[in-house]
Amino acid sequence: MPELPEVETTRRGIAAGLVGQRVAGLAVREPRLRWPIDPELGRILRGQPILGVERRAKYLLLEFPHGTVLFHLGMSGSLRLVDPPPPAPRPHDHVDLELANGTCLRYHDPRRFGCLLWIEGDAGAHPLLRHLGPEPLEAGFDGAHLYRASRVRRSSVKQLIMDGQVVVGVGNIYASEALFLARVDPRRRANRVSLARYGALADAVREVLGLAIAQGGTTLRDYVNGRGVPGYFAQQLSVYGRAGAPCPACGAPIRQLRIAQRSTFFCAHCQR
DNA sequence: ACTGGATCCTGACTGC
DNA sequence: TGCAGTCAGGATCCAG
Numbered sequence: 597m598p599e600l601p602e603v604e605t606t607r608r609g610i611a612a613g614l615v616g617q618r619v620a621g622l623a624v625r626e627p628r629l630r631w632p633i634d635p636e637l638g639r640i641l642r643g644q645p646i647l648g649v650e651r652r653a654k655y656l657l658l659e660f661p662h663g664t665v666l667f668h669l670g671m672s673g674s675l676r677l678v679d680p681p682p683p684a685p686r687p688h689d690h691v692d693l694e695l696a697n698g699t700c701l702r703y704h705d706p707r708r709f710g711c712l713l714w715i716e717g718d719a720g721a722h723p724l725l726r727h728l729g730p731e732p733l734e735a736g737f738d739g740a741h742l743y744r745a746s747r748v749r750r751s752s753v754k755q756l757i758m759d760g761q762v763v764v765g766v767g768n769i770y771a772s773e774a775l776f777l778a779r780v781d782p783r784r785r786a787n788r789v790s791l792a793r794y795g796a797l798a799d800a801v802r803e804v805l806g807l808a809i810a811q812g813g814t815t816l817r818d819y820v821n822g823r824g825v826p827g828y829f830a831q832q833l834s835v836y837g838r839a840g841a842p843c844p845a846c847g848a849p850i851r852q853l854r855i856a857q858r859s860t861f862f863c864a865h866c867q868r
Numbered sequence: 869a870c871t872g873g874a875t876c877c878t879g880a881c882t883g884c
Numbered sequence: 885t886g887c888a889g890t891c892a893g894g895a896t897c898c899a900g
Contacts, residue, residue: 599893630876654894671894672878688878707877709894751871760895767893816893856872875897882890
């Protein structure tokens with residue numbers, strides 16, 4: 597699934613084609629996502645102009661005069677712009693947001709862990725967005741912030757940086773990658789990492805996310821950006837998915853284990 | 869208040 | 885080839 601770089605790549609791919617356009621209709625072929633799609637959504641959006649396409653954490657936000665459409669891509673979702681005439685929908689193409697100029701925004705999600713919600717009024721006050729931590733690529737996220745958040749934590753440092761209330765957008769791939777870059781053992785208890793090492797970790801999170809965005813995201817199986825093009829960051833992953841392969845820094849075999857049910861990859865020699 | 873675990877769902881892959 | 889079992893990029897909810 598899309599982590600922050602994939603969502604941001606999607607946003608950049610679709611924004612120019614959406615902003616300023618009016619909604620002509622909404623075709624919902626499968627409303628059963630994480631939460632059911634509001635049956636009134638088509639009526640609510642019809643004729644309304646899209647004012648902006650923003651991202652908060654892994655949520656994509658389509659801004660309208662009176663509210664916001666919130667997309668989450670879950671584990672297997674993707675959004676792409678389709679030029680007219682739209683080709684016949686493939687399996688799992690659950691929703692088309694049709695624009696007045698004939699283009700449509702097509703939502704595809706085999707596992708249906710994603711969602712499509714209408715938020716009336718101020719989106720920032722919505723329960724899904726209200727308690728989110730800082731954006732990792734913006735001011736407000738640094739080593740001091742991680743250090744403060746970690747003092748009361750007994751769980752692992754990997755779980756800390758994947759907690760959306762601490763910092764948003766760091767998913768399972770980039771958590772392993774950032775910990776490798778910062779040479780921090782993912783199993784280490786969060787409250788036993790020093791301020792200096794949290795500084796290195798915050799830098800590593802920013803670096804790995806920034807690089808991944810520049811590469812168009814990571815495509816493992818099915819991620820494509822807003823124009824149907826895969827990302828290229830997978831070629832630069834240092835540890836994720838590379839169990840048994842040599843560590844790019846020291847050559848020791850990369851180890852894999854599970855932390856909180858999620859596969860975790862690291863070099864036991866480099867990371868302490 | 870934290871933490872770990874189960875859970876939603878489909879598809880790809882592995883091993884017998 | 886078929887089938888069962890495992891695993892997957894997320895994050896909410898619930899029990900302890």
